[in-house]
Amino acid sequence: MAYPILNRAQGQLEQGLPFVIYKKPKEFEIKGVFQRDTQLHSVTDFTESGFVFAPFDTVQSPILIQCDEVLSEVFTPGNISTTKNPLKKEVGASESYERMVSRAIEAIKSGQLEKVVLSRKKEVRVAASALVIFQRLVHAYENALCYLWHHPKIGTWLGATPEILLKSRGNSFVTMSLAGTQMVREEVEMPEWEKKELHEQQLVTDYIATALQDTTTDLKIGDLESVRAGQLWHLRTKISGRFEREKLGTLIRALHPTPAVCGIPTKRAKKFILENEHYDRMFYTGYLGELNLKNEVERSTNPRNTEQKAYRSVLESTELFVNLRCMQLDGTAASIFIGGGITSDSDPWKEWEETENKSQTILKVLLD
Numbered sequence: 001m002a003y004p005i006l007n008r009a010q011g012q013l014e015q016g017l018p019f020v021i022y023k024k025p026k027e028f029e030i031k032g033v034f035q036r037d038t039q040l041h042s043v044t045d046f047t048e049s050g051f052v053f054a055p056f057d058t059v060q061s062p063i064l065i066q067c068d069e070v071l072s073e074v075f076t077p078g079n080i081s082t083t084k085n086p087l088k089k090e091v092g093a094s095e096s097y098e099r100m101v102s103r104a105i106e107a108i109k110s111g112q113l114e115k116v117v118l119s120r121k122k123e124v125r126v127a128a129s130a131l132v133i134f135q136r137l138v139h140a141y142e143n144a145l146c147y148l149w150h151h152p153k154i155g156t157w158l159g160a161t162p163e164i165l166l167k168s169r170g171n172s173f174v175t176m177s178l179a180g181t182q183m184v185r186e187e188v189e190m191p192e193w194e195k196k197e198l199h200e201q202q203l204v205t206d207y208i209a210t211a212l213q214d215t216t217t218d219l220k221i222g223d224l225e226s227v228r229a230g231q232l233w234h235l236r237t238k239i240s241g242r243f244e245r246e247k248l249g250t251l252i253r254a255l256h257p258t259p260a261v262c263g264i265p266t267k268r269a270k271k272f273i274l275e276n277e278h279y280d281r282m283f284y285t286g287y288l289g290e291l292n293l294k295n296e297v298e299r300s301t302n303p304r305n306t307e308q309k310a311y312r313s314v315l316e317s318t319e320l321f322v323n324l325r326c327m328q329l330d331g332t333a334a335s336i337f338i339g340g341g342i343t344s345d346s347d348p349w350k351e352w353e354e355t356e357n358k359s360q361t362i363l364k365v366l367l368d
């Protein structure tokens with residue numbers, strides 16, 4: 001294996017011990033958090049430190065992998081093969097998804113909901129191992145958080161997500177409103193967005209801004225941007241501000257689940273999801289990442305004086321991502337999770353196609 005940290009992960013898998021290996025967006029480092037026993041730790045008040053893995057349903061506690069050992073290794077980007085042929089799209093499975101989307105549109109038009117994010121699970125057989133898939137992910141998706149997470153009492157998950165839930169250091173934080181999807185067409189430099197997508201994303205931005213008002217100060221809503229995630233474009237607005245460190249748990253609870261993965265109003269959208277999707281999302285559309293992790297930061301004592309030596313200080317930071325474009329791996333059986341936001345302007349067939357397009361992010365790294 002190209003990286004010793006991957007051998008360490010392989011050893012952990014063989015011994016049936018919990019771990020996570022991951023690469024953050026645009027960073028050139030693979031990190032690993034390894035736990036020495038099989039205990040299932042959970043997060044209770046967000047003062048804990050470790051790697052958090054939270055389900056969509058807030059009724060269940062987030063899981064924590066404890067930092068018994070933390071390793072990191074320089075990552076060198078390069079091409080490794082992923083499939084180049086467009087994969088055959090599933091035929092015939094679309095009807096029940098389209099019916100569910102139509103029910104959601106009716107609920108929205110009748111005023112019960114404003115927006116709801118619906119999803120499904122796609123099952124495929126794979127020959128590649130978890131570690132091989134992880135390596136393909138980190139090479140294919142430079143701008144995503146790519147991860148392989150394992151706990152013997154829960155299972156194995158992998159993914160490449162473009163969405164930040166919360167990034168905080170000291171008293172400042174950044175989050176984002178990400179919604180609206182279209183396929184990349186290489187002949188078009190920048191995508192054009194329809195009213196439906198702009199509306200869908202604006203709903204998310206407005207919701208987040210309102211949800212954060214009581215817990216934060218100096219709230220800034222950034223510009224609307226088009227961002228690329230693999231073969232997909234999304235609309236994104238960065239939202240930043242300041243908060244009191246002791247309120248980290250309140251902030252996370254205010255953000256999750258955002259209308260980018262659940263809907264508006266949250267409670268009714270969640271009820272609609274639980275009653276209509278007919279499968280368990282588990283950790284898909286939950287969140288994952290570093291919670292109160294100590295990171296060494298290089299600082300200059302005086303930025304104007306270049307001769308003065310830099311010194312290292314240790315800062316606690318939290319960096320959480322929404323668990324999108326992910327899969328659960330059980331031996332050779334992979335379940336890929338995909339979904340999309342439904343508003344009154346949605347077209348059931350297009351929504352089905354969007355989930356098919358999103359599934360390519362993971363399918364691309366599964367085939368041999």
Ligand SMILES: C=C(O[C@H]1C=CC=C(C(=O)O)[C@@H]1O)C(=O)O
Pocket residue numbers: 117119163178179180181234259260261324325337338339340341342358
């Ligand atoms: C729920 C998913 O995407 C969300 C994030 C970005 C764009 C979305 C959309 O266009 O609908 C969704 O809100 C998913 O990819 O499974």
